[in-house]
Amino acid sequence: MDFTVLTLFPELVAAFFGHGMIHRGIERNLIAGKAVNIRDFSCDRHKTVDDRPYGGGSGMVMKPEPLEEAISFAKKRTPEAKVILMTPQGTRFDQKKACEIAEGMKGLIFICGRYEGIDERVYTQLVDEEISIGDYVMTGGELAAMAIIDSVSRMIPGVLGSSASSQSDSFIDDRLEYAQYTRPEVFNDLPVPGVLLSGNHEKIRQWRKRSSLQRTFMKRPDLFETQAPTAEEKKILRQWCRELETLVNQ
């Protein structure tokens, strides 16, 4: 998977490519990442990338020509890559989309806007897809592009070191991840649940399933609407219900 980020702040993105799991994935040739400075593709001697909006108004608009040139440059590296514009007006990014990209695409070219916006002709002619990471507006698309690269990369086999780690993630199968514990066995008077120390793998699996369901029920009940409980989940939820009833009737 090859990521190219077109930005006015390449150092910001290069720092991201140079750290942690993403850096390790790049070193192992599992992913490739390049930050490209849009300003390098400006043709005038002042290296202008923005201009005043036609029709007046406040703020500046990113000019189309440097963006077009930067996209052509990126496409020479990865001709099969999709061009993604980071914008709060785009389709909302989620775990499902991260899986789709990780499984089905060879490369992505991100356009990170700054200023008030981007010339409309870039949207209509040069962009394959517009993506948002949520209903809030940031000063640029870099953080959004990095969020997507991060979540897609960790789905690529080998990037996390163990493929099992991303399989138990929150949102896989529309459920939140179960509670995790490490040493010490007792922390601030709170012990680790005994079953996790038992070595009984089936009991541990059941406990984790229940923990994942309880968390989903309490923190994100809306996820039961996208994915109705399975027969096994219903059984666990009924058992939990019975336990709560016993507790309140005491």
Ligand code: ADE
């Ligand atoms: N650029 C600015 N805000 C954004 C957002 N919420 N998502 C994607 N790109 C953005």
